[in-house]
Amino acid sequence: MVWNIGTLDFKGGAPSAATLDKVYDNRLYAHAFNAFVNTYQGVGACSPLASRTTR
Known part of the structure; x- marks a missing residue:
């Protein structure tokens, strides 16, 4: 296959053993x-909040 x-x-x-290794x-x-990818999305969602400064 x-x-x-x-x-x-x-x-x-x-x-076969080679097939198992590949899978x-x-x-x-x-x-x-x-x-x-899941971690990257979380970081991207939090980055606008991190760039804000309090006045």
Whole structure:
């Protein structure tokens, strides 16, 4: 099976060790990217408040 992370091999319905490594690496990357994007949105929402000065 060809996928965007490479070729995934299944022998008798079970994934090979290389396929498992590719899938786990892809999931870790997806979770890290999601955490970054969610954090970045929070920082962006707070930055206008931080730039205000009290008079």
